[in-house]
Amino acid sequence: MDLYVKNEITIGQLSARTGVAISAIRYYETQGLIAPNRNAGGQRRFPRSDIRRISFILICQQFGFTLTRIRELMLTLPNGRTPTAKDWAKMSVGFRSELDAKIHTLQKMRDNLDGCIGCGCLSMENCALYNPTDSAAENGTGPRYLMGDSPA
Amino acid sequence: MDLYVKNEITIGQLSARTGVAISAIRYYETQGLIAPNRNAGGQRRFPRSDIRRISFILICQQFGFTLTRIRELMLTLPNGRTPTAKDWAKMSVGFRSELDAKIHTLQKMRDNLDGCIGCGCLSMENCALYNPTDSAAENGTGPRYLMGDSPA
DNA sequence: ATAATTCCTAAACCTAACTTTAGGTCAAGA
DNA sequence: TCTTGACCTAAAGTTAGGTTTAGGAATTAT
Numbered sequence: 001m002d003l004y005v006k007n008e009i010t011i012g013q014l015s016a017r018t019g020v021a022i023s024a025i026r027y028y029e030t031q032g033l034i035a036p037n038r039n040a041g042g043q044r045r046f047p048r049s050d051i052r053r054i055s056f057i058l059i060c061q062q063f064g065f066t067l068t069r070i071r072e073l074m075l076t077l078p079n080g081r082t083p084t085a086k087d088w089a090k091m092s093v094g095f096r097s098e099l100d101a102k103i104h105t106l107q108k109m110r111d112n113l114d115g116c117i118g119c120g121c122l123s124m125e126n127c128a129l130y131n132p133t134d135s136a137a138e139n140g141t142g143p144r145y146l147m148g149d150s151p152a
Numbered sequence: 153m154d155l156y157v158k159n160e161i162t163i164g165q166l167s168a169r170t171g172v173a174i175s176a177i178r179y180y181e182t183q184g185l186i187a188p189n190r191n192a193g194g195q196r197r198f199p200r201s202d203i204r205r206i207s208f209i210l211i212c213q214q215f216g217f218t219l220t221r222i223r224e225l226m227l228t229l230p231n232g233r234t235p236t237a238k239d240w241a242k243m244s245v246g247f248r249s250e251l252d253a254k255i256h257t258l259q260k261m262r263d264n265l266d267g268c269i270g271c272g273c274l275s276m277e278n279c280a281l282y283n284p285t286d287s288a289a290e291n292g293t294g295p296r297y298l299m300g301d302s303p304a
Numbered sequence: 305a306t307a308a309t310t311c312c313t314a315a316a317c318c319t320a321a322c323t324t325t326a327g328g329t330c331a332a333g334a
Numbered sequence: 335t336c337t338t339g340a341c342c343t344a345a346a347g348t349t350a351g352g353t354t355t356a357g358g359a360a361t362t363a364t
Contacts, residue, residue: 010310010311011310011311012309012310012311021352021353022310022311023352023353023354024351024352024353026312026313027351027352027353031351039360040360041311041312041359041360041361042311042312042313042359042360043310043311043312043359043360043361044311044312056265059261059265061351062216062257062258062261063258063261064214064216066350066351067350067351068350092265092266096262096266099258099262099265100262102258103255103258103259103262105214106214106215106251106254106255106258107255109211109214109215110248110251110252110255113208113211113244113251114244114248162340162341163340163341164340164341173322173323174340174341175322175323175324176321176322176323178342178343179321179322179323183321191330192330193329193330193331193341193342194329194330194341194342195329195330195331195340195341195342196341196342218320218321219320219321220320
């Protein structure tokens with residue numbers, strides 16, 4: 001009755017719908033990523049919109065975001081009421097460009113790696129693409145050219 | 153003298169060139185990702201090609217590979233001699249398509265997420281894009297539509 | 305009404321990927 | 335030579351992101 005009237009789901013149902021383990025869902029709660037209600041008996045009852053929240057978490061993880069960062073992102077969503085399209089859109093300002101940047105970086109790395117493998121520079125002492133004149137040391141740390149710096 | 157003749161670098165130099173902490177480099181050795189030589193005094197001496205190996209590790213990590221997987225990938229590289237272009241190319245068979253697939257997945261997620269945010273479906277009960285007729289439960293677990301399944 | 309499920313908490317445990325610490329050794333330059 | 339900075343090992347500690355266990359309470363099915 002409770003479930004029907006309030007249109008809420010149990011932790012088992014949320015787990016089945018998202019593929020996320022019950023223990024993980026409880027863990028997400030401890031990390032402030034979701035905040036389910038409780039029924040009279042103390043059991044968790046989740047709004048259906050939490051299926052979307054969980055999906056969002058999974059997607060963000062694929063992009064390499066930590067749970068801490070994901071919580072920050074979701075903090076801009078309303079706490080009491082169900083988020084509207086406007087709420088999500090507001091949150092996604094800047095987020096979309098973060099995703100774009102991440103994809104861009106990966107593409108760049110893939111292409112450079114591809115180029116380097118093609119010419120053998122990943123294995124050779126003097127590769128114009130990767131490290132011309134072997135002077136990269138002066139420019140600081142990191143695999144700078146493959147990561148995005150231009151070999152000046 | 154040793155360094156000049158053998159053209160090897162110290163762990164501090166490798167750290168400076170890659171931006172990877174000395175402790176991490178030692179850790180990579182325990183994990184079988186690199187296998188430096190030792191000088192008479194027992195100190196590590198790295199071939200310059202290990203700069204590329206470290207760069208490769210960093211790139212793979214950005215793509216979400218574990219060190220275990222990365223070690224597997226690099227196992228196809230020769231152990232004794234410096235890898236040639238052909239060696240790297242051989243290793244990259246299949247690898248390139250893994251990278252492509254990863255990028256593809258992220259693009260798909262970004263686009264679907266974008267669409268969902270645009271129409272508000274991440275917050276609404278009945279969204280044709282995300283979960284038509286709310287019957288996704290029958291199709292198994294996971295945030296299936298956002299992750300790639302088509303909504304039938 | 306009772307049995308089988310599902311759920312609860314708290315605390316311990318786990319893996320990956322490192323870092324820190326402690327107590328020394330090696331190497332390079334003045 | 336001697337001193338200072340770089341390096342060594344082994345072992346313990348750390349953080350993220352969970353899972354497992356133990357002991358019990360709530361719910362659902364028969």
